[in-house]
Amino acid sequence: METRWVKMEETEEAEEGYAEAIRLLLAGQNVAFPTETVYGLGGYIGTEEGLRGIFQAKGRPSDNPLIVHVYPGYDISQVAREVPASAESLMARYWPGPMTLILKKAEGLSPLITAGLDTVAVRMPSHPVALELMRRGQIAIAAPSANLSGRPSPTTAAHVYEDMKGRIPLILDGGPCEIGLESTIIDMTVNPPMVLRPGGLTLEEIAEVLPDVCMDPGLTVQKDVVPKAPGMKYRHYAPKAPMWMALGTPDAQETQIRQGLQEAKGLRRGVLTVDEHCRDYDAEVVLSLGSRRDPEGMAAHLFDALRRFDEEQCEILFTETIGSEGIGNAFMNRLRKACGGKTLKGDNHGGTSISD
Numbered sequence: 001m002e003t004r005w006v007k008m009e010e011t012e013e014a015e016e017g018y019a020e021a022i023r024l025l026l027a028g029q030n031v032a033f034p035t036e037t038v039y040g041l042g043g044y045i046g047t048e049e050g051l052r053g054i055f056q057a058k059g060r061p062s063d064n065p066l067i068v069h070v071y072p073g074y075d076i077s078q079v080a081r082e083v084p085a086s087a088e089s090l091m092a093r094y095w096p097g098p099m100t101l102i103l104k105k106a107e108g109l110s111p112l113i114t115a116g117l118d119t120v121a122v123r124m125p126s127h128p129v130a131l132e133l134m135r136r137g138q139i140a141i142a143a144p145s146a147n148l149s150g151r152p153s154p155t156t157a158a159h160v161y162e163d164m165k166g167r168i169p170l171i172l173d174g175g176p177c178e179i180g181l182e183s184t185i186i187d188m189t190v191n192p193p194m195v196l197r198p199g200g201l202t203l204e205e206i207a208e209v210l211p212d213v214c215m216d217p218g219l220t221v222q223k224d225v226v227p228k229a230p231g232m233k234y235r236h237y238a239p240k241a242p243m244w245m246a247l248g249t250p251d252a253q254e255t256q257i258r259q260g261l262q263e264a265k266g267l268r269r270g271v272l273t274v275d276e277h278c279r280d281y282d283a284e285v286v287l288s289l290g291s292r293r294d295p296e297g298m299a300a301h302l303f304d305a306l307r308r309f310d311e312e313q314c315e316i317l318f319t320e321t322i323g324s325e326g327i328g329n330a331f332m333n334r335l336r337k338a339c340g341g342k343t344l345k346g347d348n349h350g351g352t353s354i355s356d
């Protein structure tokens, strides 16, 4: 299958891009499109082939449900049978935006979307191309992130092309994603509402509307507590090489990584760092996510950097870390997954040991 790549900033091509995308979606085919978080791999919720095609193209396990994307004016009762008042308040404040709500599903919604659950994930993205596509087609679109299962989510059309070339007929290119981490998923069917995946909308922002919101304990504590969002249990976001995180103050982190680099001499070593430190490391590949003072910018570049370490064929990776305030919460959640929890531990003698 040939994969067309259409740039949506140029008006003439964009018109054609929308028309072609809508034709394909209604015919049960799949189209990748930009959102403000990451690129989505879309299928029209009204076609079984379109929904099946998503799982095939990604190599996604069928027990992992999809997010339904909607647009302003869409009648939510088509997909959700109950919208609690607290969910209405969140929608009014944060939609369109990087927030996905878990609601009780409407009768008649395909079990392919919900993986047989009684609930459905719904989100209204803010990217103008995503909104325009749905508004013009008058359709809700089911879409996971447009990466091959297990790879970092795509934050540019080039990332989508890398993973989906030959697998889907069309990619709408809306430029690099502004947020670069996936949406925050909040389960509104439990009391108090629970964050199942930290993301582009921060806990602090949610708490402004829902002061009693809590976090899924499966996200933070011991490995034997299974996270509630089916997708959170899979190995995700991981570069091919093993990756270790440094902890503590920026200086302590630098010391730990320098020591780790020493111990890993002879391997092709990669370091994920910040502008403030990027000249301090002697490694084969050093990538900066931007200034430590700009965590939003760091988040926006994380998935691209993880992909680049694979391209560079690094054999061992080290990364700096940031605090978990604001976007730092979602950023560190993805980074911990990329590292499989492995940390570099400095000891009292100034030495460092690589530990699992």
Ligand code: TXA
Residues within 6 Å of the ligand: 035, 037, 038, 039, 040, 041, 064, 065, 066, 067, 100, 102, 114, 117, 119, 120, 121, 123, 125, 143, 144, 145, 146, 181, 182, 183, 184, 185, 196, 197, 228, 229, 230, 231, 232
């Ligand atoms: O930012 C985003 O959310 C992106 C863009 C494309 O919108 N989408 C995205 O989709 O990240 P995906 O499929 O990669 O992640 C969806 C997550 C999975 O972890 C899935 O298990 C969870 O949402 N999910 C979907 N339906 C659910 C449900 N009914 N209950 C609990 N978790 C659900």
Ligand code: MG
Residues within 6 Å of the ligand: 144, 145, 153
């Ligand atoms: Mg995903």
